[in-house]
Amino acid sequence: MPRGKRGNAPSIRDVAAVAGVSVPTMSRYLKDPDRVSEKKRTAIAAAIEKLNYRPNPIARALALDMSESIAVMTADTTLYGRTQTIAGVERMAQEIGYSISICVLDARGGEKLLSSVRDCLDRSPAGVVLIDYDRLTDSVVSHIPASTPMTIVGGPRHEDRAQIHLCEYDSAYAMTQRLLELGHKTVHYVSVPADVDARADGWRMALSDAQVPAPAPVATTWNPEDAIAIGRELGDDDDVTAIFAGNDEVAMGLMRGLALAGRRVPDDVSVAGFDDHTLAKVWNPPLTTVRQRFGDAGARAVELLKQQIDDVVNERPRGEAWTTFDELAGELVERESTGPARR
Amino acid sequence: MPRGKRGNAPSIRDVAAVAGVSVPTMSRYLKDPDRVSEKKRTAIAAAIEKLNYRPNPIARALALDMSESIAVMTADTTLYGRTQTIAGVERMAQEIGYSISICVLDARGGEKLLSSVRDCLDRSPAGVVLIDYDRLTDSVVSHIPASTPMTIVGGPRHEDRAQIHLCEYDSAYAMTQRLLELGHKTVHYVSVPADVDARADGWRMALSDAQVPAPAPVATTWNPEDAIAIGRELGDDDDVTAIFAGNDEVAMGLMRGLALAGRRVPDDVSVAGFDDHTLAKVWNPPLTTVRQRFGDAGARAVELLKQQIDDVVNERPRGEAWTTFDELAGELVERESTGPARR
Incomplete structure (x- = not known):
């Protein structure tokens, strides 16, 4: 899809900033104003007038097409590390106004795994957080289009993607x-x-x-x-x-x-x-x-994802967030179950 | 949507049965045959010929429109009962060939809660499993259209819905x-x-x-x-x-x-x-x-959901599965932390 240079014309993001609403809310407003509260509708209308905003057809199409939901891909939803990471994703996503959908990858692998990945992508999430705590999930990375905003949590390093490392x-x-x-x-x-x-x-x-x-x-x-x-x-x-x-x-x-x-x-x-x-x-x-900083990792993954999504919404070239590599070190906690070796 | 009587004409479900594939696979085949393995494509083609199947336009539209994904709505993904219920849903959904998407309901309630429900329904799941372990989730029931297949796990009795009770x-x-x-x-x-x-x-x-x-x-x-x-x-x-x-x-x-x-x-x-x-x-x-039989409750919820979805796919009147009320009683397990009162 060609993307023209827009000069100083205000973007959806500018309008959102002036109106004091999130980009997803702006997107919702453009699709169906009735789904936005009256207070926000008024603020957005005022911001549109103030900035003399005229929706760029491409940006508008993007906004319309863009889901307000972040997909979390994970192979398991019961193991401790994964539930805590997901909880961190939830917390930060709520804070920035995205909803969350968790796609459970089919652990039987092969065609079934890929089919579960496709089903998830078919729902056009705004971006993907991939919880990459095993080889199965890691094999999914290459099946996510490079144009899809994504942060990987865990796993071996993928240089061309944003990733959080738990050390x-x-x-x-x-x-x-x-x-x-x-x-x-x-x-x-x-x-x-x-x-x-x-x-x-x-x-x-x-x-x-x-x-x-x-x-x-x-x-x-x-x-x-x-x-x-x-x-x-x-x-x-x-x-x-x-x-x-x-x-x-x-x-x-x-x-x-x-x-x-x-x-x-x-x-x-x-x-x-x-x-x-x-x-x-x-x-x-x-x-x-x-x-382990599982919750922080989930939250940080969403922050990086949001920056990537903003690049897409604003038709900007890709910023650093697409390939950031963050290390969240664990911390030794000494309690009462360890002590000096007995004589 | 009007639904004509179809007499003895074979349905999508009949073809799926003869071909030995699931209804979601049939649905995928009708949408985009390339997404089905060659082996299954051949089996489906043979079944279509054998049954002289001619897609009824309405049934085909339904099949095309029908997602192959079951949505689990839950307010929390870390508490033990919920993770175990979700694991039961996953197990059974995989068995019958549906993918799973977990929609995390916004626990802040009000407009934010409803917005997260809408985001989930916008993705047109084939059916919904609602994990109804608190008042917040229970308030969601009335916002799910009566035409959407749904099973509620837990919660006070909703007579017009399928529900699993944990006693x-x-x-x-x-x-x-x-x-x-x-x-x-x-x-x-x-x-x-x-x-x-x-x-x-x-x-x-x-x-x-x-x-x-x-x-x-x-x-x-x-x-x-x-x-x-x-x-x-x-x-x-x-x-x-x-x-x-x-x-x-x-x-x-x-x-x-x-x-x-x-x-x-x-x-x-x-x-x-x-x-x-x-x-x-x-x-x-x-x-x-x-x-507590959390896992069984999740699995049973999917079984009831599948029967409801089959009614829709086959343009049948609603069967019992839409309002079934199942009780899964817990079991006392006496281990070593309890004993006779001390004298």
């Missing part, structure tokens, strides 16, 4: 290092079924840098109940004094297993988790963990 | 009764911020029927951390021997507070929750609770 490798490295500092001879790792496990990589590298042999990681499921048996088994091994779990829910299951094996936390065994789950602080004893 | 009143009654049977003189209740609290009502009625005075319920937030202080305070009161919490996460916070007050669970104080949260079994000690 899990660094946090896992730091947690492992901290446990070694506390005098533990090594740190055992229990992994969740993530197919790209930066947490495991950070743990392994910290041990390697400290020239400590890495015990074989123990794999578990997303179901914390399955970690009970693992905790029991590790509890029977006198050499195990520190365990790092791939997430907090698994850490909780491990602690239950350790209790059943007659081990005290942290006196006999230190246990650390990952995420800072809502229940981590409530656990008995409260859980040492990495506080 | 929380009955379960809370039974749990309270069970705690009294264990010899507790009364049961204290700690409530979550639900504005329609069938759980509290069931607790109150069970006490009343047993002619036991009801202690004032203690209100807390959705954040389990806030329950710690309440647990501590209740733990300081020697008369408190049994506590029933509005959900499991609150029960976990209470147990942490009781531990800080030096009380043993269940020896000194019994604690029961509600929901059967993924972590209830993992807690130390494992939590007595009510197993």
Whole structure:
């Protein structure tokens, strides 16, 4: 679609700014004024008159065509990190006047996955937040048209897209290092079924840098109940004094297993988790963990998306927001489930 | 829209059945055959020939207009009951070949709420599952056109709609009764911020029927951390021997507070929750609770929705599925956090 230079003619965005309304509200006004409150209608009409605004047909078409909804694409809506990221998206989207639609990607992959992506794009969202916490979701990136505003949260770097990075490798490295500092001879790792496990990589590298042999990681499921048996088994091994779990829910299951094996936390065994789950602080004893900034990541993703959408609405060339790479580092939170290695 | 009688002419649904594909796939085929796999295209073409199918213009228009997506309307995507219900919807929708879009209703209410409902309906979903766990979502029911297939999960009865009922009143009654049977003189209740609290009502009625005075319920937030202080305070009161919490996460916070007050669970104080949260079994000690059938409710909602959608696609009069009322009773799960009252 050709886009002419517009000189100093006011844009939809200018009118919105003068009227004190959001661009989506302006868009709604142009489509169907009755869907805007009377107060806003009056303000917009005054702004149109003041700026002598004459809708540019192309901008108007864009505004008309542009949904007021942001699509969140995610493969799962129950796992902690994803729900918290979505909550951050919701918060910021409400703040800037967009509605939210969550498209659940078909985890069976292949044609079914692509079909769920198409169904989502068919609804012409103003932009997409892709929660890229596994290989399946990452495979979706190449199927989103380059012209569609998008922010990716997590995943390997895609240079031509906006992306938020959660620095899990660094946090896992730091947690492992901290446990070694506390005098533990090594740190055992229990992994969740993530197919790209930066947490495991950070743990392994910290041990390697400290020239400590890495015990074989123990794999578990997303179901914390399955970690009970693992905790029991590790509890029977006198050499195990520190365990790092791939997430907090698994850490909780491990602690239950350790209790059943007659081990005290942290006196006999230190246990650390990952995420800072809502229940981590409530656990008995409260859980040492990495506080992940999931909510901030979701909110920041929407901010970047809004800048991209504004570029489209204002027929501007693409700004930095299309390729921004933001790092949101996690934070070590030491509570009562970790302590010095027993003598 | 007038709908003529079609006699024995085959419908889209008949063709789909013979071809062994879903109605949404048929619909996709009619819109854009390239979006259907070659294998299915061949099967559909053969079925069309076999049945001598000639698309009825009205049925075709309906099929073309009909999205292959089910919209889930919900006010929150982080609370346990909602995520589990949504997971049930996802499971069944995938099974029958529909994609899922979750519309997050604007919890600020009023015009913003209605605007988020309109944005969702503008995308012409094939049907709506409304997760009606509070007054805000319940107020949405009257804004969904009667012609739109819909199943409501939870909420007060709407006679003219399909609805799934979770029987929380009955379960809370039974749990309270069970705690009294264990010899507790009364049961204290700690409530979550639900504005329609069938759980509290069931607790109150069970006490009343047993002619036991009801202690004032203690209100807390959705954040389990806030329950710690309440647990501590209740733990300081020697008369408190049994506590029933509005959900499991609150029960976990209470147990942490009781531990800080030096009380043993269940020896000194019994604690029961509600929901059967993924972590209830993992807690130390494992939590007595009510197993809610959230996932089943979501799946059943989609089954009823599918029957309604089929009525529309096949131009049939409305069947029972439009007004079915299904009850999915919870189940008492006694674990180790409750026991006989201490002497």
